[in-house]
Structure formats: structure tokens, C-alpha cells
Amino acid sequence: MPRALFARYPALAALLAQLLASLVVLALLVMVVQLSPWRPAALLAGLLQGLLAATLGRYLGLAPWWWWLNLAFVPGLLLASGAALPGWLFLLGFVLLLLLNWNSLGERVPLYLTGAGTRRQLSQLLAERGEHFRFVDLGCGPAGTLLALARQFPQAQFVGVETAPLSFAIAWLRALLQSNCRIRYQSLWRTDLADFDLVYCFLSPAPMAELWRKARAEMAAGSWLISNSFAVPDVPPQRLIELSDWRQSSLLLWCMPGAGLSTADTALPAG
Structure with missing residues (x-):
């Protein structure tokens, strides 16, 4: 039950990791x-707290970007406390982070950015569909990947959906x-997928x-x-493309049934 709860509300798991790590470090200091x-x-105590919080966050099932946030949170506060910075600056930083990652609270989807290598491979897949297709990016973030693909395929139609206010x-x-x-x-969840020939997502394991x-x-x-990178539980993809990047990404492709359709069978005719 706790794992399911933390998968749905990762901010709660991050807070728990911070509190537990702080208690352990406080006990050690005493x-x-x-x-x-x-x-x-x-600062040494803060670094130890950050390492413990990041480790606990990983154990609780948090995504990698949360590990780094847990690691840096207390050391960052300690470093900033010695600088002549106005108090509103910390509030602004928190608000910006929240507006960029709003989806992680309700939809369990943090902000992930598609890497350049993944984008190139995605472009090759799209080329198999000809020139005319309809593509949607579910959770497009700041739309770097979406716009790059739209420029490469000017005859196709591209849509990005996003609910994080600043990213949108x-x-x-x-x-x-x-x-x-x-x-x-x-x-x-309110996007009608029937409108599209290709649906792309970079979400998290939780909603797949x-x-x-x-x-x-x-x-x-x-x-x-x-x-x-994220699989559908118990449904193997028809194509799996491994990518040699630092986070060991992969592209997983499912062709919608009626099917036994091969890639060649499903390619859209050009024009």
C-alpha cells in the first residue's frame, strides 16, 4: 500500500525521505x-542528510530526478543561508519548480526531456509513416522535441498537450x-487519441x-x-529500440490491433 501511495504522490515520498534522513542525521550529531x-x-552534515534522503527516495520508488532534488535540497539551503539573498528568491524558485512539475502531483508524471539521440531515432520512426500523419505528444513539456519534429515533417500535423502551467x-x-x-x-486523459496516427509519451511507470x-x-x-523508456505492464512491445545514452533510454512501439499488422502494413501512404 505505501508503494502504491508513493507512486501516485511522489512529493509525499520525497518529503518522507527528507524527514527520515533529517532525523537520522540529527541522532548521529547528538x-x-x-x-x-x-x-x-x-555543510558536511547537510551533505550526509542529502545522501541519505536520495538513497531513501530511491528505495521508495522515486524517479531519478527526485533523487537529485533530495540530495541537493538541504545542502542548497545551507549554502544559500550564508549568501545575501532576499527571502522572496527562495519562494520564487519553489514556485517555478512547482509550475514546471505540476503533473507530478496529480498525474504522477514529472518533467522529462527527450534527449537528442532519442529525438533522432524518433524521427526515423516517423519517416516510416510517410509525409502525412497526425502526431500527438502526451505531456510535451516546453515542446523542444515536438517542434523539432514539426520542422522536419512540414506536411504532417503535430499537437502537444500539457497541463504544467509554465511548461505549457x-x-x-x-x-x-x-x-x-x-x-x-x-x-x-482528456485527449481523444482517435484523432492521431502516432501517439508519443515520456511519462513514468505509474500511468502506463x-x-x-x-x-x-x-x-x-x-x-x-x-x-x-516506460513499458506497459505485461504487454510486450512489437518493437524495442535500445538507445546508448546516459540514462539507458529505449523506444517501445505498439501497433494497435486489429492486428497481426507489421510495420510495413501499418505505414501510411505518402501524399
Whole structure:
């Protein structure tokens, strides 16, 4: 039950990791003070707390970007406390982080950015569909990948959906001058997948089973669901493309039934 709860609300798991790590470090400091004359520096204690919080976060099932946040949070506060920085700056940083990662609270989807190598491979997959297709990026973030693909395939139509307010604003502004690309402030769960030939997502493990049910109910036979790195539980992809990057990414592709359709069978005719 706790694992399921933390998968749905990762911020709660991160908070728990911070509190537990702080309690452990506090207990260690009390022991050191009582048993020896050594007094560790505050930054050293903060680094130890960060390491413990990151380790606990990993154990609790948090995504890698949360590990780094847990690691840096207390040391960052300690470093900033010695600088002449206005208090509102910390509030602004928190608000910006929240606006960029709003999806992690409700939809269990943090902000992930598609790497350049993954983008190139994705472009090769899209080329198999000809020139005319409809593509949606579920959770497009600031739309870097979406816009790059829209420029490469000017005859195709591209849509990005996003509900993190700051990410949406950035994506919407960037897409204004790209005529074949549109950004919607819309949840992926309210997006009708029947409108698209290719559905791309870079989400998290948590929503993949539910997304698969939605895709099966809405997507047309022969259309493709492409996931960056995250699998659908108990449903092997028809194509798995391993990518040699630092986070060991992969592209997983499912062709929607009626099927036994091969990639060649599902390719859209050019023009």
C-alpha cells in the first residue's frame, strides 16, 4: 500500500525521505557531540542528510530526478543561508519548480526531456509513416522535441498537450510561428487519441497501464503508441529500440490491433 501511495504522490515520498534522513542525521550529531570533541561542519552534515534522503527516495520508488532534488535540497539551503539573498528568491524558485512539475502531483508524471539521440531515432520512426500523419505528444513539456519534429515533417500535423502551467506557456509561445504545430492546455486523459496516427509519451511507470487501456479503446487499427523508456505492464512491445545514452533510454512501439499488422502494413501512404 505505501508503494502504491508513493507512486501516485511522489512529493509525499520525497518529503518522507527528507524527514527520515533529517532525523537520522540529527541522532548521529547528538551522539557525536556526547561522545567526542569533534564538531562536524554544518555543510558536511547537510551533505550526509542529502545522501541519505536520495538513497531513501530511491528505495521508495522515486524517479531519478527526485533523487537529485533530495540530495541537493538541504545542502542548497545551507549554502544559500550564508549568501545575501532576499527571502522572496527562495519562494520564487519553489514556485517555478512547482509550475514546471505540476503533473507530478496529480498525474504522477514529472518533467522529462527527450534527449537528442532519442529525438533522432524518433524521427526515423516517423519517416516510416510517410509525409502525412497526425502526431500527438502526451505531456510535451516546453515542446523542444515536438517542434523539432514539426520542422522536419512540414506536411504532417503535430499537437502537444500539457497541463504544467509554465511548461505549457513556454511551449505555446514557441509554437506560435510553427504552422503545423499546436499546443493544448489539456490533460492527456482528456485527449481523444482517435484523432492521431502516432501517439508519443515520456511519462513514468505509474500511468502506463491506464494509458494502454485508453489507447486500446480509442486508437485506430494500425496506429502507433510510442513510449520513451516506460513499458506497459505485461504487454510486450512489437518493437524495442535500445538507445546508448546516459540514462539507458529505449523506444517501445505498439501497433494497435486489429492486428497481426507489421510495420510495413501499418505505414501510411505518402501524399
